[in-house]
Amino acid sequence: MEINFIYILFLSSICFIISFIGGLVGLVLGVIRLPFILSTGLSVTESVGTNIGVSTLGAITAAIQHIRNKNISFPIFIIMALTGAIGAFYGALLTKNVPINFF
16 A cells, blocks of 8 residues: 555544543553554554554653653552563564464
8 A cells, every 4th residue: 555645644643643642541542543554554463563662652751741740650660560561572472473364
């Protein structure tokens, strides 16, 4: 699929809105973003990787602001971040086993 300027503008707008809402309510909302990334014609694994990258950057940016506002419980953060990182690592490792026609 050839991606033109208007479509890039559309995807950028959608990503901004999703990330704005996610930062506001504390969710990265990648599940909403993923179908838009898939619509570009990328493979499922490329789409998932791209979505994770976008989600990570958005989450880090929002987390910095929440840290500045003292909105983070560090004991809970450390426990959940470590277990979440381990789960994400193994999930990404197994992505290669997802059938191409899974979606």
